[in-house]
Amino acid sequence: xxxxxxxxxxxxxxxxxxxxxxxxxxxxxxxxxxxxxxxxxxxxxxxxxxxxxxxxxxxxxxxxxxxxxxxxxxxxxxxxxxxxxxxxxxxxxxxxxxxxxxxxxxxxxxxxxxxxxxxxxxxxxxxxxxxxxxxxxxxxxxxxxxxxxxxxxxxxxxxxxxxxxxxxxxxxxxxxxxxxxxxxxxxxxxxxxxxxxxxxxxxxxxxxxxxxxxxxxxxxxxxxxxxxxxxxxxxxxxxxxxxxxxxxxxxxxxxxxxxxxxxxxxxxxxxxxxxxxxxxxxxxxxxxxxxxxxxxxxxxxxxxxxxxxxxxx
Numbered sequence: 321x322x323x324x325x326x327x328x329x330x331x332x333x334x335x336x337x338x339x340x341x342x343x344x345x346x347x348x349x350x351x352x353x354x355x356x357x358x359x360x361x362x363x364x365x366x367x368x369x370x371x372x373x374x375x376x377x378x379x380x381x382x383x384x385x386x387x388x389x390x391x392x393x394x395x396x397x398x399x400x401x402x403x404x405x406x407x408x409x410x411x412x413x414x415x416x417x418x419x420x421x422x423x424x425x426x427x428x429x430x431x432x433x434x435x436x437x438x439x440x441x442x443x444x445x446x447x448x449x450x451x452x453x454x455x456x457x458x459x460x461x462x463x464x465x466x467x468x469x470x471x472x473x474x475x476x477x478x479x480x481x482x483x484x485x486x487x488x489x490x491x492x493x494x495x496x497x498x499x500x501x502x503x504x505x506x507x508x509x510x511x512x513x514x515x516x517x518x519x520x521x522x523x524x525x526x527x528x529x530x531x532x533x534x535x536x537x538x539x540x541x542x543x544x545x546x547x548x549x550x551x552x553x554x555x556x557x558x559x560x561x562x563x564x565x566x567x568x569x570x571x572x573x574x575x576x577x578x579x580x581x582x583x584x585x586x587x588x589x590x591x592x593x594x595x596x597x598x599x600x601x602x603x604x605x606x607x608x609x610x611x612x613x614x615x616x617x618x619x620x621x622x623x624x625x626x627x628x629x630x631x632x633x
């Protein structure tokens with residue numbers, strides 16, 4: 321595909337799916353800002369990729385969401401030989417479209433959350449990937465249970481192409497800070513390389529429907545937790561703890577996150593790629609919370625080893 325070449329039918333459908341997911345999630349987050357804040361709205365930033373394609377970055381800063389970004393991109397062109405060798409498929413040409421979001425709340429009792437849904441082509445291979453995960457600053461079992469139940473229900477609607485237990489465990493292994501021995505959060509689901517099978521009629525549409533349903537699943541998984549926690553009183557000490565834990569989020573995204581790596585290695589827009597980083601963050605030195613505190617309880621949860629299995633690459 322050349323820079324000005326029209327999209328194929330499946331590329332056009334996948335691009336429409338990610339735009340629909342972006343619209344739905346942004347609308348739901350704006351409704352929460354209207355309910356608990358002063359009605360902050362997303363700011364739109366359209367961008368063009370010189371090597372082919374572009375996207376729409378939408379950024380929110382309000383009373384509930386300190387910094388939130390919901391990005392869509394439609395990019396194509398050539399991969400470097402070393403990066404192309406790391407992906408399924410052959411040759412250098414690629415196409416990718418996806419929606420990726422990170423929500424950093426103001427109140428430390430509200431977890432950070434991330435989700436993304438993507439469609440990628442590389443040579444003869446076409447596949448989808450995605451998922452969502454939850455990163456709390458204070459651990460609540462009911463929040464974890466609700467988040468996981470929503471993603472389990474999402475998978476149950478597509479039994480022929482999903483595997484909830486495997487995707488749940490993959491998420492726990494993937495979002496793991498090896499250098500810290502800590503999970504990034506309390507999990508969710510993660511999946512990748514779910515390939516389009518041209519021999520199965522309707523398989524392509526089923527995979528795109530799975531991507532489309534991801535937007536609603538994220539809303540169902542995350543926003544009830546936001547509404548449950550957003551009015552909890554906050555102390556300066558709790559705010560500082562939130563900023564210290566955000567440091568772990570930064571470490572993960574810059575060292576391990578494959579979306580960040582893919583964006584940078586394909587010449588993506590740096591501001592949009594790094595919109596996932598929080599606005600205020602701290603790194604202490606050998607800081608450990610006192611035993612028996614809510615902060616220590618969070619670390620007990622996050623320092624559980626991930627389930628056995630292959631490490632996501």
